[in-house]
Amino acid sequence: MTSTYAVLPYDATAWPPELRRIARPEVLERWGAVDRSPHAPRLVAVAEGDGDGWSAAALVTARPGTAYGKIVDAVGDVPAAVDAVLSYADEQRLAQVKWEGWTVSAEDAAAAGFAPLRLPLTHGREEAADEPAGPGSGYVRWAAGEGIAEPPPYYRQSTHFTCGAVTALLARAQAGAVPRQALDREAELTLWRDATNFPACEPVGLGVAVRRRWPTASVEVFLDTDEPVLLDHLSGDEREWRAVLQRASRSDARRSGVPVDGRQLSLTGLREAIGRRRQHVLLLVSLATMQGFDVPHWVLCHGVVPGAVVVEDPWCNAAAGETWVDAHLLPVPDASLDAMSLLGAERVRGAVLIGPG
Template sequence: MQSIEPALAEGADAVAAVLARGLADALGPERAALWRVERSGYRPSAHTLDGSDGILAAVLTSGRPATAATKIVDLWVAPDAPGDAADRLIDGVLARASERGDAAVKWELPEGAAVPESAVIHGFAPMRKPWGAVGTEATRGLVRWLVSMPHEEPGYYGQTTLFTCGAVAGLIATERYGTPGFAGQNAPDRDLEIEFWRRASNYPACEPIGLAVTVQEHLGSRAAVKVALDHAGPVLLEDFTGFDYDFRAELQRESRKRAADLGISVDGSRIPMTEVAARVAAGDQALLLIDEAPMHADPGPHWIVAHAAAGPYVVVEDPWVNRATGETWVDTHELPIHVDDLERLVAWGPEGYRGVIFLSTP
């Protein structure tokens, strides 16, 4: 009987070394290309079972920084591997995810692929099919929660432009209240995305109060909207001067007037993420203005929506799918984040101001 020892190779160079040990030839060119996608900033790891004749089974995983989820990208098992090879590898993936404090492990499956038996054995459950996911809709997703997180799974839609994250986050959140939203139809859904952004936009960004006003107008009396923003002046205008600054600042002053007319309260104190987590756990949703730098090593303002929480974890929908690094909607849907990471994420600009929009049932 072959002696089999599980091994873990973490980092892009380590994964490349595993491929060079014969795994690339075993996978074949198309499948090996999936393993070679540039994931260096996204925690790529290879879990392997090695026998005396080489690699018998391997799992590729990744995970977005500043989040609490690991994704299984691919599982390969050699024809002559022991029957428990896949299960042993998945045990290792789950154990490593638990060690690093993850709240969930996800499993990405290509279109038409059957759910692996080991996924069923380890309690992975299917995730809801997205309304739209910028070219990754055909991918299937499973999830195994490592912490108790009872909640209703929302729908998912990936933004189709670089600038419509606020509109998409707002529309995802409004589904809970029975408002017209995404329906999984390409042209109408994109029309809705663009139309909502046009109403909420400060050109091109959606600032907190203007976005809150548009969300409240969309919801009507179905839900109440409140804002927490610890900055008295115009926001998201750090790169503008002169006329470009002035007209956007004027739009923000008009948004504050409109918010007052609609009864939207604006709290100027700085809200801790523990309070956001507590309010979301109690039934609110929260649109969060984040800096993408902790996730992608590239600063930029971005909107996500927090819809569930338990303990130190908040679960969000992130409209941005970074396809260049191998992400699909499986990464960005039902994405858990620890409150300590949210403290770093939910801050923008040199002053690090914090913008949060709460939605709650009246």
């Protein structure tokens, strides 16, 4: 890998003249069309052999609290730019580098050691038409030969509140219990309707809904509190009737044989469940670190690599330049995932483990 590169600040209001000489205007226009500042944008540049100008450059971004870097585009001498990004990623000990397919061909990506990502199931569908579709392709290169042999499909939730249902459907699709083509808005909303605490899905209710939908699957809930959860923003009657429903979910769990473990699931236990026991873990996290707002959100934990857990996030923030490439096969360092999955003042962790069946 090359070592003659520089990592420079990104400023869409003042492109360096060296960049303007090698990047097409439409590429720079797309780079500056959104506020990428929440995702630490930086330019990785390779100098000309004589030191006069740049031979190559790449725009690299990533969600905070994660273990990847994303090439939005590489310009100029593309192989040299990508080589520089890979060197940078290696120095930063990142688990992977992704590459959005705005301008790169599948052949060039493969030549650089990147594997293609499967297109999202919602790509181009009518229900997702209110959000940018993102690039028509994406690629990933894992560090040290790591990776996920049979990744789940990517499906973007079609509402602001159906993340729990989507993560459960993705887990069952990866397990072969749901055909990938059956993951659509009807399936998403139907499962959400069975699991919701209006509008969120709390852990026990979600676990019970999974058991109802797939009776032969093993389901276990971890929730280290007996109190209602996800209700901190509510008070009075609005809080009370949802608390009644959560107590009803506990009764449903006892009747249907879904165990609710009152211990806090550790990160060691989570990694073991995924790696050795081949379980899927639906995990509640706060989006404060990754997106800047403290909202509870379900993600699917389905793979482990050294130092990080690989998740599917069914939501991405297009306003910050995110696309499905960011949210699919997303590596989150153990320490980050540990912190972001402790919710509320009581630092409670909620998870639903789904085993084979």
